[in-house]
Amino acid sequence: MSQESVKHALGNLIDAINVNPSASRVVFRASTKLEEDVRCSATVRNFPPLIIDEPADLGGGDQGMNPVELVLVALGTCQEIMYSAYAAFMGIKLDECKVDVKGYLDLRGLLSIDPEVSAGYQQISYQTTLRSSADEKAILQLIEVVEGHCPVMDILARAQKVTGQTTLNGEPVHNLSLN
Numbered sequence: 001m002s003q004e005s006v007k008h009a010l011g012n013l014i015d016a017i018n019v020n021p022s023a024s025r026v027v028f029r030a031s032t033k034l035e036e037d038v039r040c041s042a043t044v045r046n047f048p049p050l051i052i053d054e055p056a057d058l059g060g061g062d063q064g065m066n067p068v069e070l071v072l073v074a075l076g077t078c079q080e081i082m083y084s085a086y087a088a089f090m091g092i093k094l095d096e097c098k099v100d101v102k103g104y105l106d107l108r109g110l111l112s113i114d115p116e117v118s119a120g121y122q123q124i125s126y127q128t129t130l131r132s133s134a135d136e137k138a139i140l141q142l143i144e145v146v147e148g149h150c151p152v153m154d155i156l157a158r159a160q161k162v163t164g165q166t167t168l169n170g171e172p173v174h175n176l177s178l179n
Contacts, residue, residue, distance in 0.1 A: 031044075039053040040052045090141070095133070104125075
């Protein structure tokens with residue numbers, strides 16, 4: 001898809017939402033299943049299942065990315081998508097857009113060794129590399145828009161309400177609600 005095609009598709013979506021604001025509320029879905037040991041599969045829309053696994057030192061067979069790596073992939077690719085979309089709208093040609101993401105995790109939290117240590121990342125950092133003939137002022141505006149409107153960045157940066165239910169043999173046995 002060309003930059004013009006991206007601009008056209010997103011412009012049509014914006015127009016449709018302006019006509020019908022309720023069309024802006026969407027639900028994304030994923031289904032996952034534990035396959036064997038710590039290897040899982042994930043299905044989204046009509047795509048072939050994605051294999052998620054752990055490296056051998058975490059008990060896995062190293063057949064795919066692990067969940068915390070997928071979070072990093074989600075942040076990097078979401079930023080790249082936002083750069084492409086907003087560059088198209090702003091008339092900025094990007095010759096290269098690449099994001100390297102690092103997540104710093106203390107395994108003591110994951111492994112229940114230290115109750116004071118969070119199970120998730122303590123920090124996430126990224127390095128975005130852009131190449132463009134556009135002037136620096138335009139690029140700085142692009143960066144500000146992308147960093148301010150990247151959905152995955154927003155998800156990671158602010159607390160989310162998370163709810164869940166666990167069933168056992170078809171009967172609900174546990175509910176979770178985190179804010």
